[in-house]
Protein backbone atom coordinates (compact mmCIF):
# COMPACT_ATOMS: atom_id res chain seq x y z
CA UNK A 1 0.00 0.00 0.00
CA UNK A 2 0.97 3.62 -0.38
CA UNK A 3 1.83 5.30 2.95
CA UNK A 4 3.61 8.38 4.22
CA UNK A 5 6.31 7.51 6.73
CA UNK A 6 8.92 9.41 8.71
CA UNK A 7 12.22 7.85 9.80
CA UNK A 8 13.26 10.83 11.93
CA UNK A 9 11.81 14.05 13.31
CA UNK A 10 12.32 17.13 11.17
CA UNK A 11 10.86 19.45 8.53
CA UNK A 12 8.60 18.49 5.61
CA UNK A 13 11.60 16.86 3.92
CA UNK A 14 11.39 13.89 6.34
CA UNK A 15 7.98 12.92 4.89
CA UNK A 16 8.49 9.91 2.62
CA UNK A 17 5.79 8.53 0.31
CA UNK A 18 6.44 4.80 0.07
CA UNK A 19 4.98 1.52 -1.06
CA UNK A 20 4.95 -0.76 2.00
CA UNK A 21 3.27 -4.00 3.06
CA UNK A 22 -0.36 -3.76 4.19
CA UNK A 23 -0.80 -4.04 7.96
CA UNK A 24 -2.50 -7.16 9.36
CA UNK A 25 -5.30 -6.74 11.90
CA UNK A 26 -4.25 -7.92 15.36
CA UNK A 27 -6.65 -9.16 18.04
CA UNK A 28 -9.53 -6.70 18.46
CA UNK A 29 -8.45 -4.69 15.42
CA UNK A 30 -10.13 -3.81 12.13
CA UNK A 31 -8.20 -3.50 8.87
CA UNK A 32 -9.73 -0.54 7.07
CA UNK A 33 -9.21 0.59 3.47
CA UNK A 34 -8.86 4.34 3.82
CA UNK A 35 -10.72 6.55 1.37
CA UNK A 36 -9.97 9.93 2.99
CA UNK A 37 -7.67 11.23 5.72
CA UNK A 38 -7.00 14.78 6.88
CA UNK A 39 -4.15 17.02 7.95
CA UNK A 40 -4.19 18.23 11.54
CA UNK A 41 -1.69 20.60 13.17
CA UNK A 42 -0.87 17.63 15.44
CA UNK A 43 0.63 15.90 12.38
CA UNK A 44 3.30 18.50 11.66
CA UNK A 45 3.89 18.97 15.38
CA UNK A 46 4.43 15.18 15.67
CA UNK A 47 6.67 15.26 12.60
CA UNK A 48 8.78 17.91 14.31
CA UNK A 49 9.10 15.82 17.48
CA UNK A 50 6.76 17.82 19.72
CA UNK A 51 4.93 14.89 21.28
CA UNK A 52 6.43 11.53 20.62
CA UNK A 53 8.85 9.75 22.78
CA UNK A 54 11.25 8.43 20.14
CA UNK A 55 11.25 5.10 21.90
CA UNK A 56 12.77 2.14 20.19
CA UNK A 57 10.46 0.92 17.46
CA UNK A 58 8.76 4.28 16.83
CA UNK A 59 10.36 4.74 13.41
CA UNK A 60 9.44 4.29 10.64
CA UNK A 61 6.19 5.94 11.67
CA UNK A 62 3.00 6.68 9.70
CA UNK A 63 1.47 10.05 10.64
CA UNK A 64 -2.21 10.98 10.55
CA UNK A 65 -5.15 10.86 12.94
CA UNK A 66 -8.60 10.94 11.35
CA UNK A 67 -9.87 8.95 8.41
CA UNK A 68 -12.90 7.43 6.72
CA UNK A 69 -12.98 4.14 4.84
CA UNK A 70 -14.33 0.61 4.47
CA UNK A 71 -13.66 -2.39 6.72
CA UNK A 72 -11.70 -5.04 4.78
CA UNK A 73 -11.03 -7.61 7.50
CA UNK A 74 -11.42 -8.10 11.25
CA UNK A 75 -8.91 -9.49 13.74
CA UNK A 76 -9.86 -12.06 16.38
CA UNK A 77 -12.38 -10.65 18.85
CA UNK A 78 -13.03 -7.40 16.97
CA UNK A 79 -16.62 -6.52 17.75
CA UNK A 80 -19.39 -4.34 16.37
CA UNK A 81 -18.18 -4.15 12.76
CA UNK A 82 -18.46 -6.27 9.63
CA UNK A 83 -16.38 -6.40 6.45
CA UNK A 84 -17.79 -3.86 3.99
CA UNK A 85 -18.96 -1.42 6.67
CA UNK A 86 -18.29 2.23 5.91
CA UNK A 87 -16.59 3.61 9.01
CA UNK A 88 -14.71 6.61 10.33
CA UNK A 89 -12.51 7.24 13.31
CA UNK A 90 -9.55 8.92 14.95
CA UNK A 91 -6.29 7.12 15.66
CA UNK A 92 -4.53 7.67 18.97
CA UNK A 93 -1.18 9.40 19.13
CA UNK A 94 1.96 7.31 18.88
CA UNK A 95 0.66 4.40 16.80
CA UNK A 96 0.80 4.17 13.02
CA UNK A 97 -1.83 6.54 11.64
CA UNK A 98 -3.99 7.38 8.66
CA UNK A 99 -1.65 8.77 5.96
CA UNK A 100 -1.96 5.44 4.14
CA UNK A 101 -4.19 3.34 1.95
CA UNK A 102 -5.04 1.11 4.92
CA UNK A 103 -4.89 1.12 8.71
CA UNK A 104 -5.14 -1.61 11.32
CA UNK A 105 -6.82 -0.01 14.33
CA UNK A 106 -8.60 -1.00 17.54
CA UNK A 107 -12.13 -1.68 16.27
CA UNK A 108 -13.51 -0.06 19.43
CA UNK A 109 -12.30 3.35 18.26
CA UNK A 110 -14.22 3.24 14.99
CA UNK A 111 -17.85 4.15 14.31
CA UNK A 112 -20.22 3.60 11.42
CA UNK A 113 -20.13 6.52 8.97
CA UNK A 114 -23.52 8.13 8.43
CA UNK A 115 -24.71 7.19 4.92
CA UNK A 116 -25.68 10.81 4.26
CA UNK A 117 -22.08 12.04 4.07
CA UNK A 118 -19.10 11.18 1.87
CA UNK A 119 -15.82 9.71 3.10
CA UNK A 120 -14.21 13.13 2.55
CA UNK A 121 -16.80 14.80 4.77
CA UNK A 122 -16.58 12.08 7.42
CA UNK A 123 -12.79 12.41 7.67
CA UNK A 124 -13.08 16.22 7.88
CA UNK A 125 -15.68 15.91 10.65
CA UNK A 126 -14.01 13.25 12.80
CA UNK A 127 -11.34 14.91 14.99
CA UNK A 128 -12.80 18.40 14.55
CA UNK A 129 -16.24 17.43 15.88
CA UNK A 130 -14.77 15.13 18.54
CA UNK A 131 -12.66 17.98 19.90
CA UNK A 132 -15.35 20.67 19.78
CA UNK A 133 -17.99 18.34 21.23
CA UNK A 134 -15.85 17.24 24.17
CA UNK A 135 -14.66 20.82 24.74
CA UNK A 136 -18.07 22.52 24.64
CA UNK A 137 -20.58 19.88 25.76
CA UNK A 138 -18.61 17.70 28.15
CA UNK A 139 -15.98 20.10 29.50
CA UNK A 140 -17.44 23.62 29.39
CA UNK A 141 -21.02 22.37 29.86
CA UNK A 142 -22.21 25.07 27.43
CA UNK A 143 -25.98 25.62 27.58
CA UNK A 144 -28.63 27.56 25.70
CA UNK A 145 -28.50 31.34 26.04
CA UNK A 146 -24.86 31.46 27.14
CA UNK A 147 -22.32 33.69 25.44
CA UNK A 148 -19.49 31.82 23.70
CA UNK A 149 -16.35 33.24 22.07
CA UNK A 150 -14.67 30.83 19.64
CA UNK A 151 -11.11 31.95 18.98
CA UNK A 152 -10.11 30.87 15.46
CA UNK A 153 -13.54 30.18 14.00
CA UNK A 154 -12.33 29.55 10.42
CA UNK A 155 -10.05 26.66 11.41
CA UNK A 156 -10.93 23.00 11.44
CA UNK A 157 -11.91 22.80 15.10
CA UNK A 158 -13.23 26.38 15.16
CA UNK A 159 -15.63 25.56 12.28
CA UNK A 160 -17.16 22.86 14.47
CA UNK A 161 -17.01 24.96 17.64
CA UNK A 162 -19.23 27.54 15.96
CA UNK A 163 -21.71 24.93 14.73
CA UNK A 164 -21.93 23.04 18.03
CA UNK A 165 -22.19 26.29 19.99
CA UNK A 166 -25.01 27.41 17.71
CA UNK A 167 -26.73 24.01 17.97
CA UNK A 168 -26.58 24.17 21.79
CA UNK A 169 -28.33 27.54 21.65
CA UNK A 170 -25.40 29.75 22.65
CA UNK A 171 -24.80 33.27 21.32
CA UNK A 172 -21.69 32.59 19.25
CA UNK A 173 -19.00 35.22 18.69
CA UNK A 174 -15.88 34.36 16.74
CA UNK A 175 -12.62 35.84 15.50
CA UNK A 176 -11.52 35.53 11.87
CA UNK A 177 -9.78 37.41 9.07
CA UNK A 178 -12.13 39.44 6.81
CA UNK A 179 -11.93 36.90 3.97
CA UNK A 180 -13.45 34.31 6.29
CA UNK A 181 -16.34 36.35 7.68
CA UNK A 182 -19.00 35.03 5.30
CA UNK A 183 -17.73 31.50 5.92
CA UNK A 184 -18.04 31.68 9.73
CA UNK A 185 -21.39 33.51 9.56
CA UNK A 186 -22.77 30.72 7.39
CA UNK A 187 -21.65 28.20 10.01
CA UNK A 188 -23.78 29.97 12.63
CA UNK A 189 -21.67 32.74 14.16
CA UNK A 190 -23.86 35.56 15.48
CA UNK A 191 -21.01 38.08 15.64
CA UNK A 192 -17.65 38.08 13.86
CA UNK A 193 -14.60 40.10 14.90
CA UNK A 194 -11.77 40.90 12.50
CA UNK A 195 -8.92 40.25 14.90
CA UNK A 196 -6.49 42.09 12.59
CA UNK A 197 -8.23 45.46 12.91
CA UNK A 198 -10.15 45.12 16.19
CA UNK A 199 -8.92 44.33 19.67
CA UNK A 200 -11.32 41.56 20.66
CA UNK A 201 -10.90 42.46 24.34
CA UNK A 202 -12.57 45.79 23.58
CA UNK A 203 -15.30 44.32 21.39
CA UNK A 204 -16.37 41.42 23.64
CA UNK A 205 -17.13 41.07 27.36
CA UNK A 206 -19.02 38.94 29.86
CA UNK A 207 -18.58 35.62 28.04
CA UNK A 208 -19.68 32.45 29.79
CA UNK A 209 -17.20 30.39 27.76
CA UNK A 210 -14.13 31.04 25.64
CA UNK A 211 -13.12 28.16 23.37
CA UNK A 212 -9.52 28.93 22.47
CA UNK A 213 -8.22 27.10 19.39
CA UNK A 214 -5.47 29.67 18.68
CA UNK A 215 -3.30 29.82 21.80
CA UNK A 216 -0.26 31.99 22.56
CA UNK A 217 -0.96 35.65 23.26
CA UNK A 218 -4.56 35.19 22.09
CA UNK A 219 -4.98 32.75 24.97
CA UNK A 220 -3.47 35.15 27.50
CA UNK A 221 -5.67 38.07 26.38
CA UNK A 222 -8.86 35.99 26.22
CA UNK A 223 -9.22 35.89 30.01
CA UNK A 224 -10.29 39.57 29.89
CA UNK A 225 -13.56 38.76 28.08
CA UNK A 226 -14.83 36.17 30.59
CA UNK A 227 -17.41 37.05 33.19
CA UNK A 228 -16.81 36.01 36.79
CA UNK A 229 -17.43 32.28 37.01
CA UNK A 230 -16.79 31.85 33.26
CA UNK A 231 -14.91 28.95 31.67
CA UNK A 232 -11.77 29.04 29.54
CA UNK A 233 -11.51 25.85 27.48
CA UNK A 234 -8.25 25.66 25.56
CA UNK A 235 -6.67 23.24 23.10
CA UNK A 236 -3.76 25.20 21.55
CA UNK A 237 -0.49 26.03 23.29
CA UNK A 238 -0.42 28.44 26.22
CA UNK A 239 2.48 30.92 26.33
CA UNK A 240 5.65 29.52 27.95
CA UNK A 241 5.38 29.48 31.76
CA UNK A 242 1.84 30.85 31.60
CA UNK A 243 -0.24 31.33 34.75
CA UNK A 244 -3.92 32.22 34.47
CA UNK A 245 -4.36 35.91 35.35
CA UNK A 246 -7.70 35.41 37.14
CA UNK A 247 -8.86 33.11 39.90
CA UNK A 248 -12.58 33.79 39.41
CA UNK A 249 -12.80 31.71 36.22
CA UNK A 250 -12.34 28.00 35.48
CA UNK A 251 -9.49 26.96 33.19
CA UNK A 252 -10.17 23.65 31.49
CA UNK A 253 -8.27 21.48 29.05
CA UNK A 254 -10.58 18.94 27.38
CA UNK A 255 -9.55 15.32 27.46
CA UNK A 256 -10.14 14.41 23.81
CA UNK A 257 -10.50 10.63 24.10
CA UNK A 258 -11.25 8.22 21.25
CA UNK A 259 -14.01 5.59 21.39
CA UNK A 260 -16.88 4.30 19.25
CA UNK A 261 -19.35 5.92 21.66
CA UNK A 262 -17.89 9.33 20.74
CA UNK A 263 -18.05 8.55 17.01
CA UNK A 264 -21.72 7.60 17.49
CA UNK A 265 -22.37 10.94 19.21
CA UNK A 266 -20.73 12.71 16.27
CA UNK A 267 -22.98 10.73 13.91
CA UNK A 268 -26.03 11.93 15.85
CA UNK A 269 -24.97 15.55 15.28
CA UNK A 270 -24.51 14.80 11.57
CA UNK A 271 -27.79 12.99 11.04
CA UNK A 272 -29.68 15.67 13.00
CA UNK A 273 -28.24 18.24 10.58
CA UNK A 274 -26.53 20.06 13.48
CA UNK A 275 -23.11 19.99 11.86
CA UNK A 276 -21.78 19.85 8.31
CA UNK A 277 -18.25 19.37 7.04
CA UNK A 278 -15.94 22.37 7.20
CA UNK A 279 -14.67 23.72 3.89
CA UNK A 280 -12.33 21.15 2.33
CA UNK A 281 -9.21 21.57 0.24
CA UNK A 282 -8.38 18.31 -1.51
CA UNK A 283 -4.91 16.88 -2.02
CA UNK A 284 -3.31 13.47 -2.62
CA UNK A 285 -0.85 11.71 -0.32
CA UNK A 286 1.83 12.58 -2.89
CA UNK A 287 1.32 16.26 -1.94
CA UNK A 288 1.96 15.65 1.75
CA UNK A 289 4.92 18.03 2.03
CA UNK A 290 2.93 20.86 0.46
CA UNK A 291 -0.01 20.02 2.72
CA UNK A 292 2.12 20.27 5.86
CA UNK A 293 3.62 23.59 4.75
CA UNK A 294 0.15 24.96 4.09
CA UNK A 295 -1.30 23.77 7.41
CA UNK A 296 1.66 25.22 9.31
CA UNK A 297 0.84 28.73 8.00
CA UNK A 298 -2.05 28.64 10.51
CA UNK A 299 -4.46 30.10 7.97
CA UNK A 300 -6.13 27.17 6.24
CA UNK A 301 -9.90 27.62 6.12
CA UNK A 302 -11.58 24.38 7.22
CA UNK A 303 -9.61 21.23 6.46
CA UNK A 304 -7.02 19.81 4.09
CA UNK A 305 -8.30 16.37 3.04
CA UNK A 306 -6.21 13.67 1.39
CA UNK A 307 -8.31 11.77 -1.12
CA UNK A 308 -6.64 8.38 -0.80
CA UNK A 309 -8.76 6.21 -3.14
Ligand SMILES: NC(=O)c1ccc[n+]([C@@H]2O[C@H](COP(=O)([O-])OP(=O)(O)OC[C@H]3O[C@@H](n4cnc5c(N)ncnc54)[C@H](OP(=O)(O)O)[C@@H]3O)[C@@H](O)[C@H]2O)c1
Pocket residue numbers: 040041042127131151152153154155156157158175176177178180195213214215218235236237256295298299300301302
Ligand atom coordinates in the same frame (compact mmCIF):
# COMPACT_ATOMS: atom_id res chain seq x y z
N1 LIG B 1 -6.12 18.84 22.40
C1 LIG B 1 -6.62 18.27 21.34
O1 LIG B 1 -7.08 17.17 21.41
C2 LIG B 1 -6.63 19.01 20.01
C3 LIG B 1 -7.43 18.53 18.99
C4 LIG B 1 -7.47 19.23 17.78
C5 LIG B 1 -6.69 20.37 17.63
N2 LIG B 1 -5.89 20.77 18.65
C6 LIG B 1 -5.06 21.99 18.50
O2 LIG B 1 -5.95 23.08 18.34
C7 LIG B 1 -5.38 24.05 17.45
C8 LIG B 1 -6.36 24.35 16.32
O3 LIG B 1 -6.50 23.21 15.50
P1 LIG B 1 -7.20 23.33 14.08
O4 LIG B 1 -7.14 21.99 13.45
O5 LIG B 1 -8.50 24.00 14.20
O6 LIG B 1 -6.17 24.31 13.36
P2 LIG B 1 -6.28 25.01 11.92
O7 LIG B 1 -7.42 24.46 11.16
O8 LIG B 1 -4.94 24.96 11.30
O9 LIG B 1 -6.60 26.55 12.30
C9 LIG B 1 -6.33 27.52 11.34
C10 LIG B 1 -7.27 28.70 11.55
O10 LIG B 1 -6.82 29.52 12.62
C11 LIG B 1 -7.25 30.85 12.36
N3 LIG B 1 -6.38 31.80 13.06
C12 LIG B 1 -5.02 31.86 13.01
N4 LIG B 1 -4.58 32.86 13.82
C13 LIG B 1 -5.68 33.43 14.40
C14 LIG B 1 -5.89 34.49 15.32
N5 LIG B 1 -4.87 35.18 15.83
N6 LIG B 1 -7.15 34.77 15.71
C15 LIG B 1 -8.20 34.09 15.20
N7 LIG B 1 -8.08 33.07 14.30
C16 LIG B 1 -6.83 32.75 13.91
C17 LIG B 1 -7.12 30.99 10.86
O11 LIG B 1 -8.15 31.84 10.41
P3 LIG B 1 -7.77 33.22 9.69
O12 LIG B 1 -7.06 32.83 8.40
O13 LIG B 1 -9.07 33.91 9.52
O14 LIG B 1 -6.79 33.92 10.60
C18 LIG B 1 -7.32 29.56 10.31
O15 LIG B 1 -8.57 29.38 9.69
C19 LIG B 1 -4.03 23.48 17.02
O16 LIG B 1 -3.02 24.00 17.86
C20 LIG B 1 -4.19 22.00 17.26
O17 LIG B 1 -2.96 21.33 17.47
C21 LIG B 1 -5.86 20.12 19.85
